[in-house]
Structure formats: structure tokens, C-alpha cells
Amino acid sequence: MRAIRKVAPGPGLEMAEIPLPVPGMGEVLLQVKAASICGTDLHVRNWDPWAAEHAVAPLTVGHEMCGIVVGHGSGVTDPPIGTLVSVESHVVCGVCSWCRTGKGHLCPETRILGVHRDGVFADFVTVPAANAWPDPEDMPLSIASLQENFGNAVHTVSVPEIEGRKVLVTGCGPVGVMAVAAAKALGARSVYATDVSAFRRAMADRMGADATFDASTVDVVSAVLAVTDGEGVDVLLEMSGAARAIDNGLRLLKPGGEAALLGLTSRPITLDIDDRVIFKGATLHGIVGRRLWDTWYQMRALLRGGKVDLGPMVTHRLSLEDFDMAFDLMASGNTGKVVLFPDPTDADGPLYRP
Ligand SMILES: [Zn+2]
Ligand SMILES: [Zn+2]
Structure with a gap:
């Protein structure tokens, strides 16, 4: 064969x-x-x-x-x-x-x-x-x-509480785009997505994103704050593994919010744990498989x-x-x-x- x-x-x-x-x-x-x-x-x-x-x-x-x-x-x-x-x-x-x-x-x-x-x-x-x-x-x-x-997307979306929540998906590779669709299907109030590729942002739009942002040209933090009444999001679904996306995503997370991390960083990254996690009372979930x-x-x-x-x-x-x-x-x-x-x-x- x-x-x-x-x-x-x-x-x-x-x-x-x-x-x-x-x-x-x-x-x-x-x-x-x-x-x-x-x-x-x-x-x-x-x-x-x-x-x-x-x-x-x-x-x-x-x-x-x-x-x-x-x-x-x-x-x-x-x-x-x-x-x-x-x-x-x-x-x-x-x-x-x-x-x-x-x-x-x-x-x-x-x-x-x-x-x-x-x-x-x-x-x-x-x-x-x-x-x-x-x-x-x-x-x-x-x-x-x-x-x-x-299944990777559905698993990521189903770990944090998603219904009625504002959600940010960082990274619109296939799993990120499918996570947009799954989050909408499971009752998210709104889903925003970021990626550097126009092709992938268009796919996220097509699969139900409320708004998408070009992470290479737009200040993602200001842009997402602008569409969330200055609040930020309840849930971060991190699909990119990019250090800047993780940092921006956690900045945008509301106090008490939940982040589900699927994207692999490939190497150790630095992160301001104090301000991005501890003082926010944020919860971080690592996601593997289904x-x-x-x-x-x-x-x-x-x-x-x-x-x-x-x-x-x-x-x-x-x-x-x-x-x-x-x-x-x-x-x-x-x-x-x-x-x-x-x-x-x-x-x-x-x-x-x-
Ligand atoms: Zn695979
Ligand atoms: Zn076993």
C-alpha cells in the first residue's frame, strides 16, 4: 500500500x-x-x-x-x-x-x-x-x-463558562476559527477574534465572529475595549501561542475571567503573572486533546x-x-x-x- x-x-x-x-x-x-x-x-x-x-x-x-x-x-x-x-x-x-x-x-x-x-x-x-x-x-x-x-476547538470552548459571555479568540488558524463557531453555538454573547492573516480573519467572520482585528496593524487592546463598552472580555481562548497575543488577551480579560490556552508557544515566554493573573483573580486552563x-x-x-x-x-x-x-x-x-x-x-x- x-x-x-x-x-x-x-x-x-x-x-x-x-x-x-x-x-x-x-x-x-x-x-x-x-x-x-x-x-x-x-x-x-x-x-x-x-x-x-x-x-x-x-x-x-x-x-x-x-x-x-x-x-x-x-x-x-x-x-x-x-x-x-x-x-x-x-x-x-x-x-x-x-x-x-x-x-x-x-x-x-x-x-x-x-x-x-x-x-x-x-x-x-x-x-x-x-x-x-x-x-x-x-x-x-x-x-x-x-x-x-x-474536537480541539470544542474542548477549548467547553472548559470555561461560555454562555452569555464576551469571548476573545486570539489566533484564527483552523482550530481558532472552529472555536469561534463553537463559542457562538454554545451561547456566547459575542465573539471577537484576532489574527495577522486577512484570509483567516475572513474565515472567522464567515464562521460567526462579531468582529475581527488585524493583530499586526491594530492596537488589539484598544480595539476590543472599544467594542466591549470598555470592559474587556469574560473568556480568552488562546490559539496562537504568540507571546504578544497571550499578553494582550490577558490584559483584556476582566477580573475573575477565564482563559483557555491551546496554542503552543514552542519556547518559554515571559508573562506578568502579578497583573495579568493574580490581581485579576483570573483562571488559566491548559487544554490538551479531546x-x-x-x-x-x-x-x-x-x-x-x-x-x-x-x-x-x-x-x-x-x-x-x-x-x-x-x-x-x-x-x-x-x-x-x-x-x-x-x-x-x-x-x-x-x-x-x-
Ligand atoms: Zn491535529
Ligand atoms: Zn492511561
Whole structure:
């Protein structure tokens, strides 16, 4: 079968022919139907310091997908052969104290598809049956694929109290934009968003932001104070990892406000803890992955209940063979989600032509 591989430590990816994987005990074999590219995949392609420290090689990359169950390992009967499933990319141990107390997303033994074990940019992949999430049969393949990533947004939005609150989203990459949509759907009074990219601000506008601001040309603090009657916001959803965005966001947080932090800073940053956190009585939440499986049920409600339409998030569809072009598009910053199709005739919209 074909697989997009990191063949050895260092930059770059290549398409390789490798043997069909065999599902082990408790695993299913999935035929990949659609797989979306994430920022993490770019780190692994570039082999930056984060990837060099965390990822293994050789490795098949990619972790966001949907596919059809085509084989069962021993002990598995569910989901049945032929089921369309999405995949939770974090494989957890199931027996540690976190897993046993409903906090599996914090499992110290977590192994991530496409980082620690073979991922999904391939014709087939094996995953634990417990990581397969059956989808409605009529769900578009690109939407089914990007649920994993939508889950990061839904998790971030659902930790602070959001209903009736004024919300600021700093960073409008795909997760930030989906967080805008989720915050509106979950009853936020107003949602403001910042980014340096005009393309991404336009996506945030389209997905429901009340106002967006160019963080490179506008004084974000004054601009947000101006639209919030000088109050600032109740909730900060930090998606950028940029030190200035974190500082501005916490400046804008009202006393007693809550900040949920998802964006990775990649390196230590400095922060005025006294004025931005302590004297405000602010609460900071670190967000990792998706709550297992609360976040997936929340997503199902938002998507199937018609509260969030992720259709506009999918801006580019390409054949798996065109992975290099797809990664370059994603790296440009001028995309929403970029989705790869092993069989291009499966594409649920027009294929991208440069
Ligand atoms: Zn991802
Ligand atoms: Zn565990």
C-alpha cells in the first residue's frame, strides 16, 4: 500500500510502498477515505525541534481521518465491517489513574497517530477499536475527517463558562476559527477574534465572529475595549501561542475571567503573572486533546443538531499523491482545512487545481 513516510530523522516526507498493516489484538484495520492536514503534521514534515524531540522515525504521518472498517483483530466485533468511522488520534492506556477517572486525555502513556505510531496518510491504517468513532452514513467525508481537529476547538470552548459571555479568540488558524463557531453555538454573547492573516480573519467572520482585528496593524487592546463598552472580555481562548497575543488577551480579560490556552508557544515566554493573573483573580486552563469521549458527543450534538456547519472550513481537496502540494498550501497560511483523498474519486467537492 501507499503511505506518506518520514523515512529517517530530518526534514521532508516521501511516498513509499509498504506492506498492508495487520490489525493486532483489539484493533481494527481501516481503509482511509479522507485525511486532513494539521499543524502537527507540518512540524513533523519540517522536523523542527518539537518533532525531533517527540516524533519517531521511520513513521507514516497524519492523524486526522475517516475511513471504512475492513478488518478486525482478535477479540474485536465492533464497529462492524463496512462502518464509516472517524478516529480519535490519541491512543491511551485505559488503566492508569487518569484513564480510570474519566480523564483519559491526560494519560501519561498517550501515543499519538502520526507522531509515535504509524498514522493515517496511507491507504490503510490499524487503530485500537476503542479509538474508532462510528459516523452517520451521510456525513461528508471531509467533515468526518476533521472532527478530530474540531474536537480541539470544542474542548477549548467547553472548559470555561461560555454562555452569555464576551469571548476573545486570539489566533484564527483552523482550530481558532472552529472555536469561534463553537463559542457562538454554545451561547456566547459575542465573539471577537484576532489574527495577522486577512484570509483567516475572513474565515472567522464567515464562521460567526462579531468582529475581527488585524493583530499586526491594530492596537488589539484598544480595539476590543472599544467594542466591549470598555470592559474587556469574560473568556480568552488562546490559539496562537504568540507571546504578544497571550499578553494582550490577558490584559483584556476582566477580573475573575477565564482563559483557555491551546496554542503552543514552542519556547518559554515571559508573562506578568502579578497583573495579568493574580490581581485579576483570573483562571488559566491548559487544554490538551479531546475529553474522552465527552467532546465527541458534544461535537455530534453541534454538527447533527445543525448548530455548526464545518463545510466552509474545507478549502482544499487533493489526491494523496499530491501531498507535497497539499503541505505547501497548508504552510502558506492561506487555507482552511486541506483534505487528502487516497482515492480522488471519493472527494466530496472539486479537487484543487493549481
Ligand atoms: Zn491535529
Ligand atoms: Zn492511561
